[in-house]
Every structure is written in C-alpha cells, then in structure tokens.
Amino acid sequence: MRYDVAIIGAGAxxxxxxxxxxxxxxxxxxxxxxxxxAFGTSGRNSAVCHAGFNNxxxxxxxxxxxxxxRLMEGLCQDLGVEYRKTGKFLIxxxxxxxxxxxxxxxxxxxxxxxxxxIVGMDAVHAKVPGVGGxxxxxxxxxxxxxxxxxxxxxAENAKANGCDFYFSHAVKSVAEGPDPYRFIIDGAIEAxxxxxxxxxxxxxxxxxxxxxxxxIYPCKGQYYVYDKIADSTLQVPVYPAPRPGIGxxxxxxxxxxxxxxxxxxxxxxxxxxxxYCTTKPVLDQLLSESSLLLGSLRPGQIIASYAGIRPKQAxxxxxxxxxxxxxxxxxxxxxxxxxxxxxxGLTASVPIxxxxxxxxxxxxxxxxxxxxxxxxxxRTRKAxxxxxxxxxxxxxxxxxxxxxxxxxxxxxxTVTLAEIKKAIDNVxxxxxxxSVKYRAWPTTGRCQGGYCMTRIVAELMKSGLKAExxxxxxxxxxxxxxxxx
Amino acid sequence: xKDFYDVAIIGAGPxxxxxAKAASALGxxxxxxxxxxxxxxxxxxxxxDGFGLMRYHRALTGPEYAARxxxxxxxxxxxxxxxxxVSQLVDNGDxxxxxxxxxxGLLTINTxxxxxxxxxxxxxxxxxxxxxxxxxxxxxxxxxxSFVNLKGMDIGHRVVILGSGDIGLIMARRxxxxxxxxxxxxxxxxxxxxxxxxxxxxxxxxGIPLETGMTVSRIIGSKRLEAVEVSQVDSDMKAxxxxxxxxxxxxxxxxxxxxxxxxxxxxxxxxxxxKTNGALTDAILQTSVPGVFACGNCRKVLDLADxxxxxxxxxxxxxARHALGLGGYEEAAELDVSLPKGWPEKDVIxxxxxxxxxxxxxxxxKALGYGCKRGLEYAKTELVSPMRTxxxxxxxxxxxxxxxxxxxxxxxxxxxxLRQALxxxxxxxxxxxxxxxxxxxxxxxxxxxx
Numbered sequence: 001m002r003y004d005v006a007i008i009g010a011g012a013x014x015x016x017x018x019x020x021x022x023x024x025x026x027x028x029x030x031x032x033x034x035x036x037x038a039f040g041t042s043g044r045n046s047a048v049c050h051a052g053f054n055n056x057x058x059x060x061x062x063x064x065x066x067x068x069x070r071l072m073e074g075l076c077q078d079l080g081v082e083y084r085k086t087g088k089f090l091i092x093x094x095x096x097x098x099x100x101x102x103x104x105x106x107x108x109x110x111x112x113x114x115x116x117x118i119v120g121m122d123a124v125h126a127k128v129p130g131v132g133g134x135x136x137x138x139x140x141x142x143x144x145x146x147x148x149x150x151x152x153x154x155a156e157n158a159k160a161n162g163c164d165f166y167f168s169h170a171v172k173s174v175a176e177g178p179d180p181y182r183f184i185i186d187g188a189i190e191a192x193x194x195x196x197x198x199x200x201x202x203x204x205x206x207x208x209x210x211x212x213x214x215x216i217y218p219c220k221g222q223y224y225v226y227d228k229i230a231d232s233t234l235q236v237p238v239y240p241a242p243r244p245g246i247g248x249x250x251x252x253x254x255x256x257x258x259x260x261x262x263x264x265x266x267x268x269x270x271x272x273x274x275x276y277c278t279t280k281p282v283l284d285q286l287l288s289e290s291s292l293l294l295g296s297l298r299p300g301q302i303i304a305s306y307a308g309i310r311p312k313q314a315x316x317x318x319x320x321x322x323x324x325x326x327x328x329x330x331x332x333x334x335x336x337x338x339x340x341x342x343x344x345g346l347t348a349s350v351p352i353x354x355x356x357x358x359x360x361x362x363x364x365x366x367x368x369x370x371x372x373x374x375x376x377x378x379r380t381r382k383a384x385x386x387x388x389x390x391x392x393x394x395x396x397x398x399x400x401x402x403x404x405x406x407x408x409x410x411x412x413x414t415v416t417l418a419e420i421k422k423a424i425d426n427v428x429x430x431x432x433x434x435s436v437k438y439r440a441w442p443t444t445g446r447c448q449g450g451y452c453m454t455r456i457v458a459e460l461m462k463s464g465l466k467a468e469x470x471x472x473x474x475x476x477x478x479x480x481x482x483x484x485x
Numbered sequence: 486x487k488d489f490y491d492v493a494i495i496g497a498g499p500x501x502x503x504x505a506k507a508a509s510a511l512g513x514x515x516x517x518x519x520x521x522x523x524x525x526x527x528x529x530x531x532x533x534d535g536f537g538l539m540r541y542h543r544a545l546t547g548p549e550y551a552a553r554x555x556x557x558x559x560x561x562x563x564x565x566x567x568x569x570x571v572s573q574l575v576d577n578g579d580x581x582x583x584x585x586x587x588x589x590g591l592l593t594i595n596t597x598x599x600x601x602x603x604x605x606x607x608x609x610x611x612x613x614x615x616x617x618x619x620x621x622x623x624x625x626x627x628x629x630x631s632f633v634n635l636k637g638m639d640i641g642h643r644v645v646i647l648g649s650g651d652i653g654l655i656m657a658r659r660x661x662x663x664x665x666x667x668x669x670x671x672x673x674x675x676x677x678x679x680x681x682x683x684x685x686x687x688x689x690x691x692g693i694p695l696e697t698g699m700t701v702s703r704i705i706g707s708k709r710l711e712a713v714e715v716s717q718v719d720s721d722m723k724a725x726x727x728x729x730x731x732x733x734x735x736x737x738x739x740x741x742x743x744x745x746x747x748x749x750x751x752x753x754x755x756x757x758x759x760k761t762n763g764a765l766t767d768a769i770l771q772t773s774v775p776g777v778f779a780c781g782n783c784r785k786v787l788d789l790a791d792x793x794x795x796x797x798x799x800x801x802x803x804x805a806r807h808a809l810g811l812g813g814y815e816e817a818a819e820l821d822v823s824l825p826k827g828w829p830e831k832d833v834i835x836x837x838x839x840x841x842x843x844x845x846x847x848x849x850x851k852a853l854g855y856g857c858k859r860g861l862e863y864a865k866t867e868l869v870s871p872m873r874t875x876x877x878x879x880x881x882x883x884x885x886x887x888x889x890x891x892x893x894x895x896x897x898x899x900x901x902x903l904r905q906a907l908x909x910x911x912x913x914x915x916x917x918x919x920x921x922x923x924x925x926x927x928x929x930x931x932x933x934x935x
Contacts, residue, residue, distance in 0.1 A: 007890055057690065162858055225611070235653070274707065275618075275707075277618045277703075278616045278706075279616050280616045299614070300612075302612065303611045304609075304611035305611060305614065305616075306619065306877070343616075365713070382919035392584070392591055395591050396590055396591040399589075403514055404588075406587050406590065407568065407570075409569035414586075445610065446606075447612055450607050450609065450628050453628060454628070454632060454636065457632075457638075467638055468637075471618070471621065473621075474708060476708035477621040477708040477709055477902070478709060478788060479638075480632070480639055481638055481639040481640075481641070482638075483637050483638050483639060484635075484638075484639070484878075484880060484886070485884065
C-alpha cells in the first residue's frame, strides 16, 4: 500500500496529526503496535487539560499547552467528548511554596495564561472543603476531560476523512525506497513522509529510520483510583506547589470526568518503556501524600490502581525537564520526529498536530507532497450516547426507540446494552475488552467488571469472536483458553 | 402490573424470593424486581451441592434451591418483573417510588414498603491494593464461577487462589475437575475462613495445599498472567520482606471478601455500617428509613443461603405489616447457627449430612462424637472409601451449560474420570430432577433451575 504520510503511533498526538492531515487531499495511514488508540501514555495520565503556566516561557511546551487549553473546549464540543472546566488549585504548604506559586503566576502570565491568581484557603475551601495548606494559586482555565474518548474521537474523525488505521502493527523495519516513496515500512507500506509519534518508542523508531542520537528516558507515574466520590469530596483538581527536581507535577488529586477521584502520579525513572507495574512503596507513598492534601480520603474508597509512563527526553540528572523536539530531520528526507512528547502533550496535541501540518506545508515540494485542502472535510464527530447522564424523559424516549437501552449491562456506571453494542461496532474495528471500556466506560466502577464482564464477553462473541479471541487488551491478553463446545 | 404495591422487593435471590413469600402470605400485594432474566440470583451459578440442609433437609445444588424457592411462590399473587434494573429509589414519605429500567420502558412503581434483597458484590484486586501489572487471568471467584458454570469457559490451566473463603474453595474443586492444576490456596489470616467441609472436600480431596498467613504480594505478566509472588505476612497483614516466592501460573482467583450491595439504599438515605457497608437495621429488620427493610447479604453477609431465606421471611412479613398497618412485628431470629469453619481437625471426620456438622473420631476402634446413626455410617464410609456427589455441567443440544449432579454419591476416587467422561455428553431432553444421562451405570440428574 502506498501513502503520502505514514504516522507511527496512535496516541492522542498521532491521532491529532492524522485528523489534521485528513483535512488535506492526502493518503494517510496510522500504524499502531497496540490493538487500539490511547493504549500508551495518552490513556494513562491525570486526564487534565493544563493551563500552561508550568512550562518554561518560550518553550514549545508552554506555547502549545496554552494554545491547546484555549482550543480544547471547542474541540471537545466538535468531537463529542466530555469536558468540564473545573479550574485547579495549587496548594502551598509553607512560605517557600507560596513564593513558588507567586513566581508561577508571573511565569503563567508570560506564557499567556489568563486568570491566574493567589488566593486564600477560604477560597479553596469554598470549592473543596477539607484541603490542607496555607494558601493557593487558582488556575481557572484548567479542565478535566475524557482522554480516551478524545483520542478515539480524533481517530474516528480522521477515519471518516479516509485515513487508514493499522492496529496491532508494531513497526519492525523501515527501509529506504526510491523517491518519492522514501519509506518502506516492514516491506509492505510505502510512504513519502514518516511521522514518528511513537511516544515511548520514538527513539527506536527514529533509529529504524536511520536517525540515531535520541534517547527516551521512561519515567513511571503510579495512580490510585477512588470510587465515585468526586461530587461529595473533590470537584476541582488540587495539586501541591511544584517542587524542583522531581520531574513531574507532584502527587495530586483530580476528579475525573466520570466522577471518580484519582491520586498520583509518582515519578520514577526506569529502563523498561513497557513496565506498567505498580509497586508497594509507591502506592503507600500515594496514600500518605494524598491524605496530606485531603485528609478525608479513606483507603477503603480505592477501587483500582494503574501506572503510566512519561516518554522523557531529559535524564534524571537534568532535573527531568526538556522541551518537545518536533522537527523535519535533515539526515533523512521526509522524516518528521516528535521526541519527548510528555506532559503537557495531551493538552497540546492539536497545536502539535497543527505545527506538524505546517512543517509539511513548508516542506511539501521537497517531500513530494501536494498539500491541497480537502473540500468540506468532516471536522466533527457525534458524541456517543451516555444513557446514565440523560434525564428520565430522554431515557424513556431512547428505550422506546431501541429496547437495548432498557437493558443495563454495567451496573456501577449504568451502561446499557445499546451503548455496549455501539462500542463493539466502532468504526476503527477495535474489539478488546479495553476498547469497549474506553468507548462506553463499563468495568470502571466499584465492582471492576464483576457484574458486566460476562455480558460484554457475550456481546463480543455475538459480534463473531471466539472465546479464545477475546482479549483484555492486546494480543496475548486472552481471557479464556477456550469454551466447551 | 399495577402502579401501586404494598411491598416491592428488590432482588430475586434467596432473600427476595423468601421475603416475597412471607409478605404475600400476610395478604400484601407484592412485586419482585429482578435485573437478571430469571430468578434465583447468585444461586444459579452455584452448581455445587450443599444448599438447603436446614430449610429443605436435604442437599441441593444452588439452582435446585432456587427452583424450590421459586416453586414456593406458585399460586401466590406475586408479580415478578425480570430484566428490570432498579435505577433509583425515591422517598416520598409514606410512599416510595422505584424507578426501573426495562426493555419496555422506564417504569415508576409506587409502594408502601421496600425490601432490600440486593445481595453483595465481591471485593476486587483494586480494593485489596495488590501491586504489580494488570494482565488478563485475574478473576474474582464469583466471576470465574459464572464464566465456568454458566458459559462453559476454560478460564485457566495453572491456578493460584488468594483467600480461603468458600467461593474460592468451591472454585478450587471446580477448576480441578475441569482439568486445571490448582497450585495452592493462600490465606492472609492465620486460619482459614471457609467451612471445614469445603476445606476437606474441595482441597484435601484433591491434594490442593492451603497456606495461611500468606498473601499475593505482586502480580506478574504483561499480557496474560505469568506468575504471582506470594509472601508471608506480619501481624498487620503486611508482606514480610525476604519471604517472597514466585509461583508460575496463568490464573489468579480472588476470594477476598464480599461487600453488601447498598448503593440504591444509600441513595434513599439508609444508614450503612461504615465498616462492612451493610444496611443497618433494628430488630425487625427495618433500616433507618421507615418502611424500608433489609435482609440477606445486603444487610450482613451470611454463610448459608438457608439462613438468608429464613431472615428474609421475617423482613418480608414485617414489610407487609408496615404496609398494611398490621402491627405485631416479629423480631429477626439470631442466626448464629452455621456449619463449622476453619482447619478440619486431624484424624477427625466432619459429618456433612446436616448443619450440625458433628466431628467424629475413631479411637481404639470406637466411634466418638457422632450425633446420629446416619452420621456414624457416614464417618465409617468416609474412613474406608469416601463418597461424594459429583456436580458439573454438560452441554445441551443448543450448547447451553446444564447443571447436573450424580443421583447418588460416587467414590471420591472416580470424580475426575467421571467428569472427563461427562465432557462428551450432549443432552437431548432434560427436566430438572430427572435422569439426564448415565455414565458407567451412574445416573446423573439435571439440577437446573427450571
């Protein structure tokens, strides 16, 4: 198959690039090693849309984050993604913290953030009672959103404009082909331009393309997930004032768009880019640090834990921070590398994609591309129905229309059969349990799938999968070895 | 369907069914709301026998117990609404409204009394906060039971079980009979939680080791489970460094506790026990909200379905009295009766014929501790050639799993072979309680619910 552009990696950034390029008359392919989008860093984070005060002024991180924050609400509206502008508090626990926060307000202003201000604890307690600390910085533009839904929506939008997705396709070799199809991927897929948006594997993909010298330093962050207690305990993300040298934003508490509270992330460098294990000492640290922020949290309210990995470019010796590298490589014509796309990459995903688009426009003659805008491209995606969030009249109407809305599959989140079927029948063709979970949000409640898993399995089998073909996530994560037949 | 009922019962497991019977017997109009397609609740997946020893004076499988409880409602004026998911309870003072999601629409059912019979859910890996990776192959025991017994799934071949609760023990036997190797049961407490009879018949019968004071301290494997790390624990139930050992396995079954299911109740303002999540009730099983009663596992997790049924009758009757203004509420009986739990004593046979569970020993050729002749016979047989009722599932012509049990106890030594032979059976026609198939001259009865 021949493409104008091949994008490696279907995280939020890869999918945002695919969507952006799908507005042009280009043949675009996305190659993803996992069986679905957002299986890496994009699906394993705090799910916060950052305001952009934290990053070094004049950095790409600051610029794209502020821009991303400005765009996100409209994007989520267009793409049918749940989003809520909650604002956020950074809490100071001592005078040094307060000075850090004051400096942060100034840095934020320089970065173009609006509305930042130092507030007293009474202002914090008016919104989040019980939080510790002596003062805070308020960031009104910070938001929470559904990061899975966001990445899925970007990909579905790109797909609607003709972009091809290759899942469970880990790129093993990139050979050099004759102009203009300079990239031959695994001997099968040819492309004029290769965009390396491989996140934790971006250094390796760059090497496959012949450009060495990059190194990704995986840095793990672990999280606890609390039950749906956000409404009663914490409706606004609460972060500690940043402390230098930790390579992260500090362990914080965030409500999720689905009503849970998450605590995390830690920040620990490791060699393995795929070791998502949680560890006892870090989980214990999460407990103690989150109780400093909010003493009313109880361990008994925890329902799950998970880990994500930041694809850092900066080794620990450099304090953990380095700007995004996004560039057309001189050494390999047509290769656009995106290296070190860690936080705030999710917030910045669409501005990053626009930046990549502009790089392609600038180099189009050289790369052999013809960047002509598509006529009336699709720019929106219809929001999936969330039965649980509708009022009774609307629920009744839906059931009348389709009785499958009258069968509840996931009891914790009240996800109906109609929503499960729709999730299984998704346009990207992803059919793991996690794929269903990311689209319709079953299995995420306090029973963690104890009730709904059998029902989801039954629906997946009705869609044509055999028992042994049902995977929790990627190939090899089979739930069953077979079924009595 | 009416738009008002004296008593509305949420859940048609053993609690809900018994509550309905008792409420209806007092003349109340009753509706049962059940989210599943059929009544019986968790009993339907509990295909092992041992239910009903107290209530029906015989050993029944879960589905058989459910069938009996349903049959008892025969001829009573009780409306049963299945595939009905209660989404909300609304307290309008004297009257309560129940919002129900069904395939034919969103219903509002008004009632004077509510009986909460919502059962319990399983504690998960996330709640016990086991570190490690998140591969497939980690199942709560009840979920594993449902996949194996209702769907015929082959869930794993090398199995470790965390927790010595009864469902975990039952699954150890079940998976062994299905051909899996159960490598061991690990219990964090210093003694087993399950019934003695289950430790004997589910573990000892098959040579499955049980170690106490141990926990799974890490889960290993990036895709499917590859191994677990088990460690000894200290008195705070924390893993002790240096005691870890790795066990290669593809499946981890968690039997680590049950949590009363009370999300609906708490919407209504029902006070819950902060420690157990159980609905708090007074002596007549009324919750903190007048007219709302709770019974069975959503109140406090009980060891036996028989006890649940008995308690639920009181709740159902009192709910009817409340609705009808009858007064004369009955107090719930103490339910401290249970089968003996923990390590079976050495050289002692625990009789399983009735709930008394006598411990019978033989000393100098003399039997001690038996309570009846049948018990003595049981103990003698157990000593020489133990006999067991084999329960399993076989497929019918449509590929559905049908629970069956041997008509008479079979030699313990023949369990595995008989189970193997049953795997090739396809049932044509079957009726609950009647012979479904015969293997080596042994009759197997259908033990289905309906």
